Amino acid sequence: MSVHGINPALATQARKVTGHTASTAPVPVPEPTALALQYHRSGNLLWALDTTAGFLIPAAILFTGLSARLRRVALQLARGRWLPTVAVYAILFVALTAILTLPLSWYAGFIRQHAYGLSNQSLGDWLGDWATGLAVGCAVGALVLWIPYLLLRLSPRRWWLWTGLATIPLSVLGLIVGPIWIAPLFDDFGPMKNQALEARILTLAARAGVEGGRVYQVYKSADTKTVNAYVTGAGGTKRIVLWDTILAKLRPDEVLFVMGHEMGHFVLRHTLSVILGAAVLATLSLYLVQRVAGGLIRRFRDRFGFERLSDVASLPLLVLVGGVVSFVASPVALAWSRRQEHEADRFGLEITRDNRAAALTFVRLQQENLGVPRPGLIYTLWRGSHPSLAERIEFANRYRPWATGGKMRYQHLFRPCAARHRHITD
Numbered sequence: 001m002s003v004h005g006i007n008p009a010l011a012t013q014a015r016k017v018t019g020h021t022a023s024t025a026p027v028p029v030p031e032p033t034a035l036a037l038q039y040h041r042s043g044n045l046l047w048a049l050d051t052t053a054g055f056l057i058p059a060a061i062l063f064t065g066l067s068a069r070l071r072r073v074a075l076q077l078a079r080g081r082w083l084p085t086v087a088v089y090a091i092l093f094v095a096l097t098a099i100l101t102l103p104l105s106w107y108a109g110f111i112r113q114h115a116y117g118l119s120n121q122s123l124g125d126w127l128g129d130w131a132t133g134l135a136v137g138c139a140v141g142a143l144v145l146w147i148p149y150l151l152l153r154l155s156p157r158r159w160w161l162w163t164g165l166a167t168i169p170l171s172v173l174g175l176i177v178g179p180i181w182i183a184p185l186f187d188d189f190g191p192m193k194n195q196a197l198e199a200r201i202l203t204l205a206a207r208a209g210v211e212g213g214r215v216y217q218v219y220k221s222a223d224t225k226t227v228n229a230y231v232t233g234a235g236g237t238k239r240i241v242l243w244d245t246i247l248a249k250l251r252p253d254e255v256l257f258v259m260g261h262e263m264g265h266f267v268l269r270h271t272l273s274v275i276l277g278a279a280v281l282a283t284l285s286l287y288l289v290q291r292v293a294g295g296l297i298r299r300f301r302d303r304f305g306f307e308r309l310s311d312v313a314s315l316p317l318l319v320l321v322g323g324v325v326s327f328v329a330s331p332v333a334l335a336w337s338r339r340q341e342h343e344a345d346r347f348g349l350e351i352t353r354d355n356r357a358a359a360l361t362f363v364r365l366q367q368e369n370l371g372v373p374r375p376g377l378i379y380t381l382w383r384g385s386h387p388s389l390a391e392r393i394e395f396a397n398r399y400r401p402w403a404t405g406g407k408m409r410y411q412h413l414f415r416p417c418a419a420r421h422r423h424i425t426d
């Protein structure tokens with residue numbers, strides 16, 4: 001499932017002078033607080049630790065022969081039947097990985113968030129979310145793992161290509177059912193409470209040509225103090241989701257800019273390109289597996305405890321190679337993501353024409369989420385899914401072709417009802 005959030009810190013957001021668009025004075029980029037800098041630095045360290053664990057854990061499961069032992073247990077539980085063996089192995093592997101990473105997840109997601117004053121979630125709620133995530137992971141694993149292993153049997157030479165292609169319908173399916181089957185397991189979704197603001201958002205959506213999309217408010221304030229909004233879903237489940245924290249902390253015109261940004265993702269079909277990009281990466285990873293697996297298995301057969309790639313015990317090898325490919329490809333994938341986010345910002349600016357609201361939105365994002373405006377090069381290359389906050393504030397201050405006679409990039413996409421509702425949406 002893929003979503004485009006406004007908030008770079010989260011798999012996913014001021015103050016205004018009275019009379020709004022009247023003021024076009026540039027908004028200065030705030031200096032980061034000492035706490036934000038500390039949060040940023042320790043976050044980088046944690047990311048390095050997490051990334052290392054992401055390589056070491058599958059490698060350990062593979063090289064100690066633990067994977068082969070898990071497969072033997074699965075085989076026994078499934079009484080030798082192939083499909084149930086694969087499903088049981090998937091559940092054992094997902095559960096083992098989740099348990100091994102539990103201390104790190106608990107520190108990063110609970111202890112640390114509380115230490116920085118970003119979370120007010122109880123331990124029980126956090127554990128509940130963790131267990132739910134684990135159950136979803138096991139279910140998804142059990143439902144899909146047979147696909148590459150069946151293809152390995154049917155087409156030992158081209159399985160990597162067919163599996164890579166299969167990720168496209170699977171991602172689309174995930175995107176369709178995610179918002180209705182998965183997301184409600186973690187959060188409570190409801191209609192927007194502020195109906196006046198909802199009406200302004202729907203008018204904006206009509207101008208942007210986003211039809212059939214819904215706006216949901218999610219009750220996150222019980223768990224977190226950070227703010228976020230994102231677009232997700234496909235077809236009948238297409239939606240924009242606003243955390244109630246963002247609604248509490250942003251002014252209506254700033255929420256409208258956020259909405260303009262999110263609508264930009266829909267109109268510019270960013271989710272589709274993310275799904276296609278992920279399929280290319282998956283295909284590349286699996287192709288690499290195909291190239292290296294034979295040699296590795298010959299060399300480490302005794303340690304691995306299996307003889308063929310088509311043995312489901314080879315899963316950690318797939319995970320490991322996939323992790324390496326993702327890591328190497330990250331700078332390119334993230335540069336692409338930053339470009340999309342920049343274009344969504346441009347879309348939001350062109351449709352709202354409210355430079356100040358846009359700039360103040362990013363100021364608010366920085367303040368509420370302990371952001372730093374100008375992260376370093378390593379962060380940008382490996383973690384920067386969005387342009388830096390400083391770049392976003394500066395672009396929001398500067399980009400106003402409608403006033404300077406410059407060329408608008410997305411004006412032609414806006415619906416003519418704009419003129420009629422101009423007084424509300426501006």
Ligand SMILES: [Zn+2]
Pocket residue numbers: 004005006261262265341344
């Ligand atoms: Zn975005």
